[in-house]
Structure formats: C-alpha cells, structure tokens
Amino acid sequence: MYKMIVCDLDETLMNDDGTLSTGNSKAIQAATAKGVYFVPNSGRSYTSFQNDLETMHLRNQANQYSISYNGGLILENKDNRPIAINAMPFDVAKAVFETGAKNKNAATHVYTQDVLYIYNPVPEDSAYLRNRGVEFKELTNPDFEQFKNDNIMKVIMALPTMAERKQMRAQVEKQVDPKKLAVTYSSDRYVEFNPAGIDKGSASVQLGKLLGIKPEEIIAAGDNSNDLPMLKAVGLPVSVSNGIDSVKEVAKYVTKADNNHDALAEVINKFVL
Template identity: 75%
Template sequence: MYKMIVCDLDETLMNDDGSLSAKNAAAIKEATAKGIYFVPNSGRSYTSFQNDLETMGLRDRAGQYSISYNGGLILENKNNRPLAVNAMPFEIAKTIFETGAANPEAATHVYTEDALYIYNPISEDSDYLQNRGVKFTEMQTADFEQFQGQNIMKVIMALPSVEKRKQMREVVESQVDPKQLTVTFSSGRYVEFNPAGINKGTAAVQLGQLLDIKPEEIIAAGDNSNDLSMLKAVGMPVSVANGIDAVKDVARYVTSADNNHDALAEVIAKFIL
C-alpha cells in the first residue's frame, strides 16, 4: 500500500502555462482524504506554489509537507516550518555564481531559503517564471558578498541550448570539485547546482523516515533529469507521458496522459483510489 506521493511540479503536475488543472486538484484532495500524503517535490521555492497548495487544500496545513530546491528544504506546510535545511557552503555557491555571471548568455539564479535573485535576467526565462507565480529580485551587481550569513539553497543558470548548459556544467566543475556538487538539468532550460548528496530522492526518503514511511511505500512522479533521483529512490517511480527518455527508462509506470491532460489524476486513480 502506498502512503505518500512525491511529485514534481513544472511539466509534471502543472500544465505548460503553469496552471493546476481542476481534475488534478480534485484527485489530490481525494487522495489526501484517504490519508495519503501528497508532497510537492520541486526545484522551485515553496513561496512560488502557495496558491497551488491552497487549491489542493494543503496550504498552511499541519501534518502536510513540501520539498523545495531539489531537496534543499523540507517544510511542514503549517507556517512553512522548516524540518530540514540542506544549504550550500558559501564559498562553493560564490564560485558557481561567479562562473555563471561571467557568461553573458546566462541568467544566473541564486535561491536563498525564502527568495530568488537573478543576475542578468533574460526575457524568455523571466516570462517562464512569472507564468508560474515565481517572484524574483534582479541583482544589479555581481557582488555575491550580499548573501553572507544567508542559507544558499542552490545556484542555477538558464541557457538557450543543451550544449551550452552542458558546457556550463563543465566550466563549473573545473572550478569546484564535482564531488562537492549535485548537478541536474530541468525544464529544457536550466542547469542546476545543489550540494553533494542533496537531491529530490534523498529528501523524499528523509521525509519518509520522519513519517515512518518506507521508500517502497512512496510513489514519485516526474518528467526530467532532476526527478531521476526520486524515481530511483521509491517503490513506484512514475513518468508522465511527456517525460524525457531517461525518466521513462527508470519508471515502472508511464502515464497515458501528458502534463496538459491530468496525468497526476491518472496516477492517483490507478494506485490510490
């Protein structure tokens, strides 16, 4: 019997326009009414999906949980209470940021525990974020010292092609020991850097341990490479129909529907209801 669903948001639960469908929201409510935990497990900040939690009936709920920043932060939804903060060492974050900032094609994002800052925002990326309710502050300088004393959850870059994202990874890994990093790609636009050992999968298992839920009792749903860790860590890995091949290869179930056609409602109907 499955006791928890951990679910990516963008291109998995959410429509391409960033909206949550009524059918997915209704299915989530049915699942949680049966005692199943539904846990958003996103690369985004928890601040960006509070309205969606409201629609799911999970906002500010005691005993309900969210995971943000690719596993960097685990929260109880009631008062957004941190349960685990897996921050990046300052000097590593600084080196990654400065590498991104030196590339004029890159929009370089810095995620603190509660806010997003972007150096050199580009319109396509900014539009994508705004469609998803993601608020950010534009950095006017590349002075990273402003983040001293804050929890840096991750640093990511938006770049226009797969090749350029892979090149950015190579450049960063020439400056920072790769053993200190978890590197993933997401949403067909980002290369993402988290601390070593921090990913969606470790966070899902960590939350499961807190709730006395075994990995085999967890369903994970995703579409892209930053979801692979959670699919590999759980009992029922699911890819939505629009998932990349690497995600479909590790999935035990691939939905008939894509993210624009209520894929999560399909998952909940099959495994929970």
C-alpha cells in the first residue's frame, strides 16, 4: 500500500499554462481523504504554489507537507513551518552565483528561504515564471555578501540551449569542487545547483522517515532530470507521458496522459483509489 505521493509541479502536475486541472485536484483530494499524503516536490519556492495548495484543500493544513528548492526545504503546510532546511554553504553559493553573473546570456536566480532574486532577468524566463505565479525581485547589485545572513537554498541559471547549460555547469565546476554540488537540469531552460546530497529524492526519503513511511511506500511522479533522484529513491517511480527519455527509462509506470490531460489523476486512480 502506498502512503505518500511526491510530485513535481511544472510539466508534471500542472498544465503547460501553469494551471492545476480540476481532474488532478479532485484526485488529490480523494487520495488525501484516504489518508495518503500528497506532497508537492518542486524546484520552485513554496510561496509560488500556495494558491494551488488551496485548490487541493492542503493550504495551511496541519500534518500536510511540501518540498521546495529541489529538496532544499521541507515544510509543514500549517503556517509554512520549516521541518528541514538543507541550505547551501555560503562560499559554495557565492562561487556558483559569481560564475553565472559573468554570463550576459544567463538569468541567474538566487533562492533564499523565502525570496527569489534574479540577476540579469531575461524576458522569456521572467514570463515563464510569472505565468506560474512565481514572484521575484530583480537583483541589481551583484555583491553576494548581501546574502551573508540568509539561507541560500539553491542557485540556478536560465539559458536558452542545453549546450549553454552544460557549458555553465563546466564553468561552475572549475570554481567549485563538483563533490560539493548536486547539479540537475529542468524545464528545458535551467541548470540548477544545490548542495551535494540534497535533491528531490533525499528530501522525499527524509520526510518519509519523519512520518514513518518507508521508501517502498512512496510514489513519485516527474518529467525531467531534476526528478530523477526522486524517482530512483521510491517504490513506484512514475513518468508522465511527456517526460524525457531518461525519466521514462527509470519509471516503473509511464502514464498514457501527458501533463495537460490529468496524468496525475491517472496515477492516483490506478494505484491509490
């Protein structure tokens, strides 16, 4: 019996226009009514999906949980209470940011625990974020010392091609020991840097342990490479039909529906209800 579902948001649970479908919302409510935890597990900040939690009837609910920043932060939804904070070491975050800031084609995102800052925002990326309810502050001063007293959850760069993202990764890894980093790609636009050992999978297992849930009792659903650690850590890894090939290869189930046609409801109806 599965006791928890951890689920990516963009291109998995959410429609391409950033909305949550009625079908997915109703299925989630049915699963939680049976006592199964539904846990958004996103690279985004928790602040960006509060309205979606409201639609799921999970917003500000005690004993319900969310994972943000690719595993950087685990919250209880009631009052958004931090359960685990897996922040980046300051010197690592600083080196990653400074490498990104040198690239004029990159929009470099700094995710603190509660606020997203973007240095050199680019129109396409900003539109993508706003379409998903993601608020951010433009960072005009690249002096990273301003974050000295903040928890830095992750640093990511938006770049238009995978070749540029891979080049950015190589440049960062010349400045930072790769053993100190967890690097992933997402949404066909981002290269993402978290501290080593922190990812969607580690956070899923971490939360499961706190709730007395074994990895084999967890379903994980995703579509992109930053979801791979999550899929590899659980009992039932699921790819939506629009998932990339490497995600489909590790999945034990690939949905018939894509993210625009209630793929998550398909999973819940098949394995939970």
